[in-house]
Amino acid sequence: MSSADFAPEGSTGELNTATVSVCVFCASGPVPQHYLDLAAQVGAKIAKRGWTLVSGGGRVSMMGEVARAARAGEGRTVGVIPRALVDREVADHDSDELLVVDTMRERKGLMDAHATAFLTLPGGIGTCEEFFEIWTARYIGMHRKPVVLLDPDGHYRVLLDxxxxxxxxxxxxxxxxxxLTVATDVDEALDACAP
Structure with missing residues (x-):
C-alpha cells in the first residue's frame, strides 16, 4: 500500500525528496509550559532551515506547538493521524497535508516514509514506543536515517542510564x-538530523 492510498483528495501523496523532512515524536497530552516552548522552538528552527515537519497530525500539546511554529516560520507540515484520534487529539486541519489512516501502524508507516530523519522530544509512553521502534529499525539496518533524542533537561536521564x-x-x-544521537540543544539536535 503506498502513501497515495492515504492521501486526502487533491493531494498526490508523493514524497518530496528534495528537502529534509524531520519526523518529530513528542507529547500530545498536558505538559508544563517549558515543554510547549521547546516544541515551538524546534518547529521554528525546522522552518528556518527550510525543512518539512512530519508529525502525528494532532493540534494539541507539544504536537500542536511544533506544527504551529513550523507553519508560522513558513515551513511545510505533514500530519498523519488515525481516524480514531481525529477528535481525541483534535486533528491539525491546518497542516499543509493531513493524512488520515485507519491504524496506528499505518500512521507510523506513513510518518516513517515521509521522513528523512527522526527527532524525539520529551514525551510519555506513546512517544517512547515510537522512538524505540524507529531506533530499533535503524540499529538492525532497516533504514539509515538519523535517529536523534533531544533531552535538554534530563527527562530521559533514567532511561538512558x-x-x-x-x-x-x-x-x-x-x-x-x-x-542514536542524544542532544541537549535544539541546534545540535537538528544538525544531527541533516543528511
Missing part, C-alpha cells in the same frame, strides 16, 4: 547506542 546498563549486562551492544 538503563540503556547503558543493558550494554554493561550484555543485553544490548554498544553499537546500538552508537547509532
Amino acid at each position: 538503563w540503556l547503558h546498563g543493558l550494554v554493561d549486562s550484555g543485553f544490548a551492544t554498544q553499537h546500538s547506542l552508537d547509532v
Whole structure:
C-alpha cells in the first residue's frame, strides 16, 4: 500500500525528496509550559532551515506547538493521524497535508516514509514506543536515517542510564547506542538530523 492510498483528495501523496523532512515524536497530552516552548522552538528552527515537519497530525500539546511554529516560520507540515484520534487529539486541519489512516501502524508507516530523519522530544509512553521502534529499525539496518533524542533537561536521564546498563549486562551492544544521537540543544539536535 503506498502513501497515495492515504492521501486526502487533491493531494498526490508523493514524497518530496528534495528537502529534509524531520519526523518529530513528542507529547500530545498536558505538559508544563517549558515543554510547549521547546516544541515551538524546534518547529521554528525546522522552518528556518527550510525543512518539512512530519508529525502525528494532532493540534494539541507539544504536537500542536511544533506544527504551529513550523507553519508560522513558513515551513511545510505533514500530519498523519488515525481516524480514531481525529477528535481525541483534535486533528491539525491546518497542516499543509493531513493524512488520515485507519491504524496506528499505518500512521507510523506513513510518518516513517515521509521522513528523512527522526527527532524525539520529551514525551510519555506513546512517544517512547515510537522512538524505540524507529531506533530499533535503524540499529538492525532497516533504514539509515538519523535517529536523534533531544533531552535538554534530563527527562530521559533514567532511561538512558538503563540503556547503558543493558550494554554493561550484555543485553544490548554498544553499537546500538552508537547509532542514536542524544542532544541537549535544539541546534545540535537538528544538525544531527541533516543528511
